[in-house]
Amino acid sequence: MNDRTILLVEDNPDDEELTLRAFRQNNILNEVAVVHDGQEALDYLFCEGAHTARDPRHMPAVVLLDLKLPKIDGLEVLRRVRADERTRLQAVVILTSSKEEQDLVNGYRLGANSYIRKPVDFTKFMEAVRQLGFYWLVLNEPPPR
């Protein structure tokens, strides 16, 4: 496909593994960076903490953001990303178990580009990941840097 990376923010190792598997099975071979809590996600995006060495010019094509996260929850991460000039235009897709109305409303209000609910049925999940990858890595034109 291309050299764009995907940032997966996921604390559940099962979900992490299944998501990566889904990418793999859908032949999405781009680099998937995985962080396990909200703080690490912010460190990654702002090249801080353990990710100081990361090239800030190389931003992920899309951030797949879970809402229920240790330390800093997903909505707060989204708020900070949108508040910062460097990441204001970053594509963020909420990928979560919750279908609570409140989460949907808050997610969109804070500027999520999309909101996807993880289905229990893995077959459907595979389909979701396939479309996600195709859309954000191929179809979508990222904002110019």
Added chain:
Amino acid sequence: MTATAASPLDAFCRSFSRAASVLLMLGGGFILLGWAFNLAVLKSIVPGYATAKPNAAVAFVMAGVALQLLMARATGSTARGLIVVLSVFIALIGAATLAQYVLGVNPGIDRLLFPGSPDNPGSPYPGRMSPYTATSFVFVGAALMQFNTEIQKHARACAVLVGLFGLLGLVSHLYSVAPEGLAAYTQMALPTAALLLLFSLGALCAFPERGVAALVISRGGAGAVARYLLPAAILVPVLFGWLRLYGQQHGLYGTEFGLVLMAVSASAVLTGLVYWSAGKIGRGEAEQNRLAAALRESENMFRNAFESSPDAIVGVNRDGRIVRVNQQAERIFGYSRGDLIGAPVEMLIPMRLTERHAQNRQDYMSHPHMRPMGSGLELSARRKDGTEFPVDVMLGPVETNSGPLVLSTIRDITERKRAEAEIRQLNAELENRVVQRTAELEAANKELEAFSYSVSHDLRAPLRSIDGFGQALLDDCASRLDDNGRHYLQRIRGSTQHMGQLIDDLLKLSRVARAEIHREPVDLTQMAQTVIAGLRGTEPGRQVEFQAQDGMTADGDPRLLPIVLENLFSNAWKFTSRAEQARIEMASFANDAGGRAYYVRDNGVGFDMAYVDKLFGAFQRLHAPADFPGTGIGLATVKRIVHRHGGRVWAEGAVGKGATFYFTL
């Protein structure tokens, strides 16, 4: 006897008196005119009769003026002085004339006026009034003087004497009696007699509130008797005397028999009058007794009511002293009647308020009227032991012979206050409890929301893992599994997916339970068509005939009603899947309660009415999952939404003959 102030008789008396005074002046004036122009008619009415004398005429004029002044109730010293001068002069005229008779002198005072005008021929003393007249004028003067100084009792006696002299003169003329002895000197003239009588009556009527006049004009039996008996007592003897004389003079009977006849007749008439009067007085007394009895009865009733009143009643006089109390007053204040009577009422007022109460009491006394005391204030009273208690007080003034009295009706409201306080406290407690319960409920709701959120998130994650890794196993290790192994894995995945569905439905149900209802007009026909279109989209291959009544509207929540229709229609859709010609319809009708009921009917597999009660319970299913998939939560959700709208839901059906689900909103 006290006369009623403004009785018409009273006014009549005064008017009569005024007229009499004017007539006296006119009469005197005419007599003087008669002398001036020698007119016998004016001097003696009947020519040849004794003449009224000029001095008498002057005295009558003065008496008229004096009476007029008295009538005006003049209080000025000039008027008073004038009356004194006039009375003294009148009395002097009488006294001087009498002196002439007694001393046998004639200094010429009789002819002081009109010395040339002739008197009747043969008059022993021309121009001199009769001794009776002279005596009368002494009394006229005395009467006027005393009326002036308000020694009215004697004044009235004098006036009565004057009247008697007048009557004497009149009757003498009536009987044509030639007086003998002293009377022979000179006879009282007819006008003089008439004017003397007029003066007597006028003077007696001048003060109708007292004396004979008061008696005559008084209401009730005494006045009535006096009004009939008095003229009768005067006229009857005169009349019978005249009759006797008349008969005697015409030779009907002799002197002795005439006397007998007169005595008996007069006795008979007077007896009749006395009998009549006694009867009248008797009736008056009977009436009085009746009134007295009624008064006693009323007094008894009042006393009983007063004494047995559940409220304390305290009568207070103008000076603030207690003059009357009832039993309840003794009871609630703790004093004996003896302690209370005569004591200042402030004894019953809390110390700190006595001063203000005394002030308020005086203000009230200046405008006494029935009213509650200290309206809007919390009133307290003081017992003998100094303790205070809350009271309601009603004040009402009563006029008594010994001055105004204020009756205070005092109610001990300790019990009422206690009950009120209790109610207030209970209310406050209740309010507290409501606040507390509301807070608890809110907390419970919050907890439930947190729980739902947690379920939505955390319960589904492991399911995804099970399903996902199950699939991974099938994908990656298929070659190492036999058919059985693969079948089991499929069963595991089926179950996890079903559980995922269950969780979703449960969350939906709990959301419905918590959601607030926002009613607005909703187009149910449109909504039904949208739902059916969605179902057709999921299974485009199925042929289902659908019919929805046109223009069905309802007043309901536009977010929740679609859930009702989705559940009902998806059930109908599901349970008609084996029907040869599936048919679903929705319509509405007017129900008994006056609202509208709606129904969704299908020709699917139906259900056994024996299990109708289980239909709407959560997780209750009437079909095997293998036949018809489902979580058993859909109808529970429908029921919850309908109930949240205050409506009712019920179902009818038979196995193999379809089902109908009704609901109201």
